[in-house]
Amino acid sequence: MEDGTKEDYEFLGEEFSEHTLGVLVENLLAMLRVLQGPTLGYQVDRYEHSLQSASRALRADESVDMIVGALLHDIGDVFAPVNHSQAAATILKPYVDERTEWVVRHHGLFQGYYYFHHNGGARDARERYSDSPFYDDCVRFCAEFDQNCFDPSYDTLPIEAFQPLLDEVFSRPGALDAIGTVQR
Numbered sequence: 074m075e076d077g078t079k080e081d082y083e084f085l086g087e088e089f090s091e092h093t094l095g096v097l098v099e100n101l102l103a104m105l106r107v108l109q110g111p112t113l114g115y116q117v118d119r120y121e122h123s124l125q126s127a128s129r130a131l132r133a134d135e136s137v138d139m140i141v142g143a144l145l146h147d148i149g150d151v152f153a154p155v156n157h158s159q160a161a162a163t164i165l166k167p168y169v170d171e172r173t174e175w176v177v178r179h180h181g182l183f184q185g186y187y188y189f190h191h192n193g194g195a196r197d198a199r200e201r202y203s204d205s206p207f208y209d210d211c212v213r214f215c216a217e218f219d220q221n222c223f224d225p226s227y228d229t230l231p232i233e234a235f236q237p238l239l240d241e242v243f244s245r246p247g248a249l250d251a252i253g254t255v256q257r
Contacts, residue, residue, distance in 0.1 A: 122147065123147055127235055130217075143214070158181035171207075172207050185199070
Protein backbone atom coordinates (compact mmCIF):
# COMPACT_ATOMS: atom_id res chain seq x y z
CA MET A 74 0.00 0.00 0.00
CA GLU A 75 2.92 2.26 0.70
CA ASP A 76 3.79 2.33 -3.01
CA GLY A 77 0.27 3.13 -4.22
CA THR A 78 -0.36 6.29 -6.20
CA LYS A 79 -3.28 8.69 -6.07
CA GLU A 80 -4.55 7.11 -9.30
CA ASP A 81 -4.21 3.61 -7.82
CA TYR A 82 -6.32 4.56 -4.82
CA GLU A 83 -8.91 6.40 -6.89
CA PHE A 84 -9.27 3.24 -9.00
CA LEU A 85 -9.43 0.96 -5.96
CA GLY A 86 -11.88 3.27 -4.22
CA GLU A 87 -14.22 3.27 -7.19
CA GLU A 88 -14.03 -0.52 -7.50
CA PHE A 89 -14.67 -0.97 -3.79
CA SER A 90 -17.56 1.50 -3.68
CA GLU A 91 -19.25 0.09 -6.78
CA HIS A 92 -19.04 -3.47 -5.49
CA THR A 93 -19.97 -2.68 -1.89
CA LEU A 94 -22.95 -0.53 -2.75
CA GLY A 95 -24.08 -3.08 -5.33
CA VAL A 96 -24.39 -5.88 -2.78
CA LEU A 97 -25.21 -3.92 0.37
CA VAL A 98 -28.95 -4.63 0.50
CA GLU A 99 -28.38 -8.26 -0.45
CA ASN A 100 -25.84 -8.62 2.38
CA LEU A 101 -28.15 -6.95 4.90
CA LEU A 102 -30.99 -9.27 3.89
CA ALA A 103 -28.68 -12.26 4.31
CA MET A 104 -27.85 -11.06 7.83
CA LEU A 105 -31.54 -10.62 8.54
CA ARG A 106 -32.27 -14.15 7.33
CA VAL A 107 -29.77 -15.50 9.87
CA LEU A 108 -32.34 -14.48 12.48
CA GLN A 109 -34.68 -17.19 11.17
CA GLY A 110 -35.02 -20.35 13.17
CA PRO A 111 -34.78 -20.51 16.92
CA THR A 112 -37.46 -18.60 18.80
CA LEU A 113 -35.32 -18.42 21.95
CA GLY A 114 -38.47 -18.87 24.03
CA TYR A 115 -40.56 -16.26 22.23
CA GLN A 116 -43.57 -17.13 20.07
CA VAL A 117 -41.82 -16.07 16.84
CA ASP A 118 -38.22 -16.03 15.69
CA ARG A 119 -36.25 -12.79 15.43
CA TYR A 120 -36.70 -12.66 11.64
CA GLU A 121 -40.49 -12.67 12.04
CA HIS A 122 -40.09 -10.14 14.87
CA SER A 123 -38.15 -7.85 12.54
CA LEU A 124 -40.71 -8.15 9.75
CA GLN A 125 -43.51 -7.54 12.23
CA SER A 126 -41.74 -4.46 13.59
CA ALA A 127 -41.36 -3.02 10.09
CA SER A 128 -44.94 -3.97 9.18
CA ARG A 129 -46.27 -2.07 12.17
CA ALA A 130 -44.07 0.95 11.40
CA LEU A 131 -45.25 0.96 7.78
CA ARG A 132 -48.89 0.73 8.80
CA ALA A 133 -48.36 3.58 11.29
CA ASP A 134 -47.17 5.80 8.40
CA GLU A 135 -43.69 6.14 9.81
CA SER A 136 -40.92 7.59 7.66
CA VAL A 137 -39.06 5.36 5.22
CA ASP A 138 -36.00 5.69 7.45
CA MET A 139 -37.88 4.51 10.54
CA ILE A 140 -39.48 1.60 8.69
CA VAL A 141 -36.06 0.41 7.53
CA GLY A 142 -34.75 1.04 11.05
CA ALA A 143 -37.56 -1.12 12.42
CA LEU A 144 -36.75 -3.88 9.95
CA LEU A 145 -33.05 -3.88 10.81
CA HIS A 146 -33.09 -2.82 14.48
CA ASP A 147 -32.04 -6.26 15.71
CA ILE A 148 -29.69 -7.17 12.86
CA GLY A 149 -26.77 -6.70 15.26
CA ASP A 150 -27.90 -9.83 17.11
CA VAL A 151 -26.18 -11.78 14.34
CA PHE A 152 -22.67 -10.61 15.22
CA ALA A 153 -22.90 -8.44 18.36
CA PRO A 154 -25.50 -9.89 20.75
CA VAL A 155 -24.27 -7.87 23.74
CA ASN A 156 -24.36 -4.51 21.94
CA HIS A 157 -26.72 -5.27 19.10
CA SER A 158 -28.45 -1.89 19.23
CA GLN A 159 -25.22 0.05 18.75
CA ALA A 160 -24.08 -2.32 16.00
CA ALA A 161 -27.33 -1.95 14.04
CA ALA A 162 -27.29 1.83 14.49
CA THR A 163 -23.72 2.03 13.24
CA ILE A 164 -24.70 0.17 10.08
CA LEU A 165 -27.67 2.47 9.53
CA LYS A 166 -26.03 5.79 10.47
CA PRO A 167 -24.68 6.81 7.05
CA TYR A 168 -28.05 6.22 5.40
CA VAL A 169 -30.86 7.23 7.75
CA ASP A 170 -31.87 10.39 9.55
CA GLU A 171 -30.54 11.26 12.99
CA ARG A 172 -33.81 10.35 14.75
CA THR A 173 -33.85 6.82 13.33
CA GLU A 174 -30.19 6.22 14.09
CA TRP A 175 -30.67 7.45 17.69
CA VAL A 176 -33.77 5.31 18.24
CA VAL A 177 -32.10 2.16 16.91
CA ARG A 178 -28.93 2.91 18.92
CA HIS A 179 -30.88 3.21 22.18
CA HIS A 180 -33.76 0.79 21.68
CA GLY A 181 -32.07 -2.02 23.63
CA LEU A 182 -31.85 0.08 26.77
CA PHE A 183 -35.33 1.55 26.29
CA GLN A 184 -36.75 -1.92 25.70
CA GLY A 185 -35.46 -2.80 29.15
CA TYR A 186 -38.39 -0.83 30.56
CA TYR A 187 -40.49 -3.93 29.93
CA TYR A 188 -38.27 -6.46 31.69
CA PHE A 189 -35.20 -5.08 33.52
CA HIS A 190 -37.09 -4.99 36.83
CA HIS A 191 -37.87 -8.71 36.49
CA ASN A 192 -34.15 -9.45 36.35
CA GLY A 193 -33.07 -7.18 39.21
CA GLY A 194 -32.28 -4.23 36.94
CA ALA A 195 -33.54 -0.68 36.83
CA ARG A 196 -36.74 -0.38 34.84
CA ASP A 197 -36.20 3.36 34.46
CA ALA A 198 -32.65 3.12 33.07
CA ARG A 199 -33.86 4.93 29.95
CA GLU A 200 -34.48 8.07 32.03
CA ARG A 201 -30.82 9.04 31.71
CA TYR A 202 -31.76 10.11 28.16
CA SER A 203 -34.91 12.03 29.09
CA ASP A 204 -33.37 15.29 27.81
CA SER A 205 -32.82 13.89 24.32
CA PRO A 206 -35.05 15.28 21.58
CA PHE A 207 -35.55 11.65 20.49
CA TYR A 208 -36.50 10.24 23.90
CA ASP A 209 -40.24 10.11 23.16
CA ASP A 210 -39.56 8.64 19.71
CA CYS A 211 -37.62 5.79 21.27
CA VAL A 212 -40.28 5.19 23.93
CA ARG A 213 -42.88 5.03 21.14
CA PHE A 214 -40.69 2.78 18.97
CA CYS A 215 -40.31 0.26 21.78
CA ALA A 216 -44.00 0.39 22.71
CA GLU A 217 -45.42 0.18 19.18
CA PHE A 218 -42.74 -1.43 17.02
CA ASP A 219 -40.69 -3.69 19.29
CA GLN A 220 -42.08 -5.13 22.55
CA ASN A 221 -45.36 -6.09 20.91
CA CYS A 222 -43.84 -7.68 17.80
CA PHE A 223 -43.76 -11.28 18.97
CA ASP A 224 -47.36 -12.02 17.99
CA PRO A 225 -47.71 -15.18 15.87
CA SER A 226 -51.20 -14.13 14.73
CA TYR A 227 -50.19 -10.67 13.48
CA ASP A 228 -50.62 -10.10 9.72
CA THR A 229 -46.93 -9.58 9.02
CA LEU A 230 -45.87 -8.33 5.61
CA PRO A 231 -43.32 -10.40 3.64
CA ILE A 232 -39.77 -9.17 3.13
CA GLU A 233 -40.63 -8.29 -0.50
CA ALA A 234 -42.83 -5.45 0.78
CA PHE A 235 -39.74 -3.74 2.15
CA GLN A 236 -37.38 -4.25 -0.80
CA PRO A 237 -38.19 -0.88 -2.43
CA LEU A 238 -37.66 0.90 0.89
CA LEU A 239 -34.33 -0.83 1.46
CA ASP A 240 -33.26 0.02 -2.08
CA GLU A 241 -34.22 3.66 -1.53
CA VAL A 242 -32.41 4.06 1.79
CA PHE A 243 -29.27 2.16 0.85
CA SER A 244 -28.89 3.82 -2.54
CA ARG A 245 -28.27 7.12 -0.75
CA PRO A 246 -24.67 8.26 -0.66
CA GLY A 247 -23.10 6.46 2.28
CA ALA A 248 -20.02 6.91 4.35
CA LEU A 249 -17.54 4.52 2.81
CA ASP A 250 -15.01 7.03 3.98
CA ALA A 251 -12.48 4.57 5.34
CA ILE A 252 -10.77 4.99 2.01
CA GLY A 253 -12.19 8.40 1.29
CA THR A 254 -14.23 7.36 -1.74
CA VAL A 255 -17.82 8.13 -0.86
CA GLN A 256 -18.92 10.70 1.67
CA ARG A 257 -22.36 11.70 2.82
